[in-house]
Amino acid sequence: MPSFNLELLLxxxxxxxxxxxxxxxxxxxxxxxxxxxxxxxNIIHKTGGPFGAAVxxxxxxxxxxxxxxxxxxxxxxxxxxxxxALAIAQHRIERYTLYGxxxxxxxxxxxxxxxxxxxxxxxxxxxxxxxxxxxxFDAEHVGFDEGPKPENWIEELExxxxxxxxxxxxxxxxxxLLQYIEEGGIVYNSRSIQ
Amino acid sequence: MPSFNLELLLxxxxxxxxxxxxxxxxxxxxxxxxxxxxxxxNIIHKTGGPFGAAVxxxxxxxxxxxxxxxxxxxxxxxxxxxxxALAIAQHRIERYTLYGxxxxxxxxxxxxxxxxxxxxxxxxxxxxxxxxxxxxFDAEHVGFDEGPKPENWIEELExxxxxxxxxxxxxxxxxxLLQYIEEGGIVYNSRSIQ
Numbered sequence: 001m002p003s004f005n006l007e008l009l010l011x012x013x014x015x016x017x018x019x020x021x022x023x024x025x026x027x028x029x030x031x032x033x034x035x036x037x038x039x040x041x042n043i044i045h046k047t048g049g050p051f052g053a054a055v056x057x058x059x060x061x062x063x064x065x066x067x068x069x070x071x072x073x074x075x076x077x078x079x080x081x082x083x084x085a086l087a088i089a090q091h092r093i094e095r096y097t098l099y100g101x102x103x104x105x106x107x108x109x110x111x112x113x114x115x116x117x118x119x120x121x122x123x124x125x126x127x128x129x130x131x132x133x134x135x136x137f138d139a140e141h142v143g144f145d146e147g148p149k150p151e152n153w154i155e156e157l158e159x160x161x162x163x164x165x166x167x168x169x170x171x172x173x174x175x176x177l178l179q180y181i182e183e184g185g186i187v188y189n190s191r192s193i194q
Numbered sequence: 195m196p197s198f199n200l201e202l203l204l205x206x207x208x209x210x211x212x213x214x215x216x217x218x219x220x221x222x223x224x225x226x227x228x229x230x231x232x233x234x235x236n237i238i239h240k241t242g243g244p245f246g247a248a249v250x251x252x253x254x255x256x257x258x259x260x261x262x263x264x265x266x267x268x269x270x271x272x273x274x275x276x277x278x279a280l281a282i283a284q285h286r287i288e289r290y291t292l293y294g295x296x297x298x299x300x301x302x303x304x305x306x307x308x309x310x311x312x313x314x315x316x317x318x319x320x321x322x323x324x325x326x327x328x329x330x331f332d333a334e335h336v337g338f339d340e341g342p343k344p345e346n347w348i349e350e351l352e353x354x355x356x357x358x359x360x361x362x363x364x365x366x367x368x369x370x371l372l373q374y375i376e377e378g379g380i381v382y383n384s385r386s387i388q
Contacts, residue, residue, distance in 0.1 A: 120311025124271035
């Protein structure tokens with residue numbers, strides 16, 4: 001590899017779902033359906049784990065960025081759906097934070113509650129709202145390790161000005177996790193050996 | 195931007211410190227001095243925050259990857275020193291985990307204890323040892339927010355098979371944090387406005 005260039009290539013099918021389409025989704029339900037569909041497509045195309053996320057302008061509902069789990073595909077354990085959506089969002093607005101008086105307020109919508117890493121990343125990202133589908137419990141129930149988040153993680157986000165909504169379309173979000181397991185998808189955890 | 199290509203360009207001065215030089219550092223002290231020097235160079239070159247990290251083969255001491263804080267430079271709040279060193283390390287060995295029976299054991303050496311995000315990332319990374327310089331307290335003392343790590347974060351890592359050593363060359367590591375502040379460096383936190 002060239003030592004000084006770390007490149008993340010997203011799978012081509014994501015193009016259809018990208019912000020270039022000028023998509024606007026007005027409600028939490030619509031936005032959650034969208035990221036659940038991302039997670040489903042990621043399984044269908046066998047490009048990664050059963051997780052999808054997207055960054056929207058809170059008020060207008062304009063889509064800014066999408067992400068899916070690409071850990072295995074990209075050989076990088078950082079590449080959870082939330083991390084990718086946030087990184088692309090910041091890249092698009094050319095700032096290291098999505099929070100500012102002269103830009104719209106942004107939110108992250110994710111098909112499953114964040115793991116410890118993504119929880120930490122959410123805090124630095126500058127979003128002001130987090131909308132989740134399946135619970136951490138649902139991910140853990142099928143074998144994913146969410147890591148040692150503080151028990152009061154929602155409160156910790158709210159203390160920092162980030163509103164949290166969870167359990168939106170939980171049943172549908174959880175069904176993608178189950179589908180992934182039933183189809184023999186790899187569950188990558190901290191003690192996994194490649 | 196091309197929608198499907200997220201690129202991280204490291205500052206040119208890092209070349210001198212990269213794994214391409216085949217550097218071998220045998221002791222914790224040597225490895226810590228090396229990452230402290232990375233953090234110092236990052237200030238001198240004004241390419242980011244006062245943090246450096248590197249991944250080494252535990253036994254041989256061979257350097258695999260380096261990282262420095264590039265949040266502002268790269269417009270991405272994920273780009274802490276630890277995140278970059280781990281991502282480059284996995285990219286170099288072409289695996290999504292640094293843990294495996296057929297590869298050497300790896301460790302992450304970092305000039306300051308990890309924030310919440312990096313703590314979570316360490317768990318998924320596959321390293322089996324974490325060596326830290328300055329304490330989280332030191333970073334917070336000069337204004338950096340480390341985020342809501344669980345109080346027993348060291349125990350949580352050790353439970354997952356990751357040995358933790360901290361306070362190595364703490365005074366020197368902390369002096370870089372102080373130098374950064376004295377020189378008017380930007381302290382980026384969750385409520386910062388760009």
